[in-house]
Amino acid sequence: MTAPTRTAPAAARVGSPAAAPDAAPRSSAELIRAEGPVLAHNYHPLPVVVARAEGVWVEDVEGRRYLDMLAGYSALNFGHRHPALIEAAHRQLDQLTLTSRAFHNDRLAGFAEGLAELTGLDMVLPMNTGAEAVESGIKVARKWAYDVKGVPDGQATIVVAADNFHGRTTTIIGFSNDETARAGFGPFTPGFRVVPYNDLAALEAAVDETTAAVLIEPIQGEAGVNIPDDGYLTGVRELTRRAGCLFIADEIQSGLGRTGSTLAVDHESVLPDVLLLGKALGGGIVPVSAVVARREVLSVIGPGQHGSTFGGNPLSAAVGSAVIDLLATGEFQRRAAELGEVLRTGLTALTGKGVTGFRARGLWAGVDIDPALGTGREISERLLREGILVKDTHGSTIRLAPPLTITAEELESALAGLERALG
Numbered sequence: 001m002t003a004p005t006r007t008a009p010a011a012a013r014v015g016s017p018a019a020a021p022d023a024a025p026r027s028s029a030e031l032i033r034a035e036g037p038v039l040a041h042n043y044h045p046l047p048v049v050v051a052r053a054e055g056v057w058v059e060d061v062e063g064r065r066y067l068d069m070l071a072g073y074s075a076l077n078f079g080h081r082h083p084a085l086i087e088a089a090h091r092q093l094d095q096l097t098l099t100s101r102a103f104h105n106d107r108l109a110g111f112a113e114g115l116a117e118l119t120g121l122d123m124v125l126p127m128n129t130g131a132e133a134v135e136s137g138i139k140v141a142r143k144w145a146y147d148v149k150g151v152p153d154g155q156a157t158i159v160v161a162a163d164n165f166h167g168r169t170t171t172i173i174g175f176s177n178d179e180t181a182r183a184g185f186g187p188f189t190p191g192f193r194v195v196p197y198n199d200l201a202a203l204e205a206a207v208d209e210t211t212a213a214v215l216i217e218p219i220q221g222e223a224g225v226n227i228p229d230d231g232y233l234t235g236v237r238e239l240t241r242r243a244g245c246l247f248i249a250d251e252i253q254s255g256l257g258r259t260g261s262t263l264a265v266d267h268e269s270v271l272p273d274v275l276l277l278g279k280a281l282g283g284g285i286v287p288v289s290a291v292v293a294r295r296e297v298l299s300v301i302g303p304g305q306h307g308s309t310f311g312g313n314p315l316s317a318a319v320g321s322a323v324i325d326l327l328a329t330g331e332f333q334r335r336a337a338e339l340g341e342v343l344r345t346g347l348t349a350l351t352g353k354g355v356t357g358f359r360a361r362g363l364w365a366g367v368d369i370d371p372a373l374g375t376g377r378e379i380s381e382r383l384l385r386e387g388i389l390v391k392d393t394h395g396s397t398i399r400l401a402p403p404l405t406i407t408a409e410e411l412e413s414a415l416a417g418l419e420r421a422l423g
Contacts, residue, residue, distance in 0.1 A: 028061055046384050046391075053080035056406045058389065069383075069390045069414050071403045073221070074253045074364075077280035078326060079403035085283035085322050092318035100309050107317035114324040115292055118262060119275055122295035126288070126312035126320075130252040130278035131167030133289035136306060137215070137248050137276050138171065140291060142191075143300045145212030149244060156212040161197035165222030166215070166250055198228040200235040207239065213246035213274070214239070218264035221253040224397045225359045225366030233268040240273075246297060247272040252289070256280040257327055257404055260337030260362035267361070273297055283323045288316045332404045336362035342408050343400065346415035354422030363404055369396040373422055382421035388414050 026034070028049040048066065052059040056079055059065050071077060078085060092107070099105045112124040125140070127133050138158060145156040158175075166172045173181045174188025182188075195202040197220060207214065218233055220226035240247040249272040254264035256277065261267055263275070274297060278289030291298065310316070326332060340362040347358045347365060357368045369379050376392025383390050383398075390398050402411065 025061065031061065046380060046389070048384060048389070055079045055081075056403045056410055064387070066384070066387050066389045067402075067410060067414055067417075069388055069400050069402045071401050072284055073279060073391075074256075074258050074401055075279040075282065076284040077257050077332065077404050078283055078323070079405040080284060082283060082326070082405070084326060085285055085319055088318050088322035089283075089285050089315065092315050096314045098310065098313045098315070101307060101312060105312075105314045105317070107314045107321065108312045111312075111317035111321045111324070114321055114328075115277075115281075115290060118324050118327060119277075119292050120271055121275060121292045123293055123298040125291040125293075125298060125301065125306070126316070127278075127291070127308050128287045128289055128310050128316070129167075130276070130289050131169050131172060132308065132311075133252065133276040133278050133291055134166045134172055134215075134250060135169055136291045137213075137250075137274055139306055140274065140293065140298060140301060141213035141215075141246050141248060143305070144246065144297050145210075147300050148296070149212070151210050151212065155210050157191050157193055157208075157210045158212055159193045159195060159203060159206045159214045161216045161220070162194050163197055163220055163223040163226065164217060165220065166217070166252075197223075197226060198232050200232065200239065203236065204239055207243045207245060211243060211245040213248045215248040215250065217250045217254065218267075219254045219259065219361060219364070221364070221399070222393060223366075224368070224393050225361070225364055225399060227359050227361055231268070233265055233270045237270045237272065246274055248274040248276065250276045252276055252278040254364070256323070257332040257336055258362055258364050258401065260340050261333055262327060264361070281320050281323055282316065283319050285319050286316050288320045288323075290320075336404050339363055339404075339406065339408060339411055342411050343415075346412065346418075350415070350419060350422065353419070363400075363402055363406070365400040366393065367398050367400060367418075369398065369422070371396045379421055383417060386417035386421055388417045388421075 031049045049061050050058045051061045056068055057065050058068050115124050116122055125136055127136055141158060142156045145151040146153055160175045162177050168181055170185060171189040173185060175192035175194055176182055193206045195206045214236060237247055249265050251263050274293040276291060282288035343365055344360050354370050354373055355367055356370050359366045376396050376398050379398055380390050380392045392398050
């Protein structure tokens with residue numbers, strides 16, 4: 001019996017370089033239709049097909065330009081194809097891309113040293129995606145609880161906040177209260193306690209002798225850029241220190257310049273025991289994440305107890321090092337802080353004119369739209385027609401998170417487009 005053909009002819013493959021010279025260009029509508037039968041429907045993207053990008057601008061297959069006000073959920077903090085990052089990637093591509101951690105590579109030590117210095121912590125566990133960093137942080141916290149704190153085996157607990165978003169693996173969605181993410185995927189991993197966000201009393205009541213760690217986002221991005229009260233992060237730090245458990249800060253979205261400081265915890269001069277980083281660490285080029293922690297915490301992991309074939313690969317380390325170099329100048333943190341004031345001023349002017357409220361820190365805002373004007377999705381589609389890319393979150397809330405390379409004029413143009421979309 002003849003085996004079935006597993007690949008389509010080159011000319012039929014969407015985006016195939018071999019097809020490009022002979023095949024007629026395919027329109028956005030054609031490409032979107034082509035995805036339907038073959039691509040899993042785990043996303044509901046806006047109807048735009050991006051083909052090229054540079055800085056804060058992207059271009060679709062028909063040549064229409066859009067101002068990117070999402071920045072890959074903060075993965076593109078430095079804009080699309082930042083020259084320093086592209087140059088670092090090109091240079092490394094000509095040298096070495098992967099060894100696995102079975103061997104040392106010549107880029108990893110510099111990356112780890114730079115990231116430890118940037119964050120003020122001691123040791124780095126390199127991974128790839130944000131969810132991997134969270135899963136790794138959970139493993140580290142449990143191992144620390146058993147080896148160092150003396151929690152009986154199998155009894156360690158981790159306290160998390162309601163409305164969190166730490167990823168979509170089966171362990172992580174088990175302590176989410178987002179039913180869209182949870183429904184149909186159980187049974188879930190035990191060992192987590194959920195308390196209200198921004199509630200120190202509830203947090204203290206949930207912590208006991210079995211608690212390995214408190215895991216929170218210093219600012220909850222997916223929930224609509226929820227910013228806690230002043231003093232909350234300081235309170236979490238003091239509480240965890242008193243209770244003898246770890247403070248794990250998930251800065252995968254909030255970190256690396258987005259809020260006007262290197263880390264969101266810097267706004268309260270707090271240093272957690274463990275930091276989870278990702279997204280912008282790869283410069284929008286390759287997936288790079290990391291667990292960064294105090295030496296006595298991360299030292300509990302030994303050979304064979306955790307790993308990743310691609311984690312810490314030379315290409316990722318080269319790009320990550322270039323990202324660290326950009327942040328070391330302080331330029332992007334300053335830009336986020338200064339332009340954040342432009343963003344706040346513009347959103348304040350729109351409050352009561354279609355905007356019912358907003359939460360902003362640096363170049364990051366959750367904007368609540370009057371439900372009478374449309375859902376967050378509908379407002380996002382209107383902004384798409386204005387040449388502005390944003391993403392909705394729950395209900396009638398949209399998120400604004402442009403690259404930190406945006407200019408004041410471009411930011412004001414985006415705010416004017418929002419005003420028109422609300423009109």
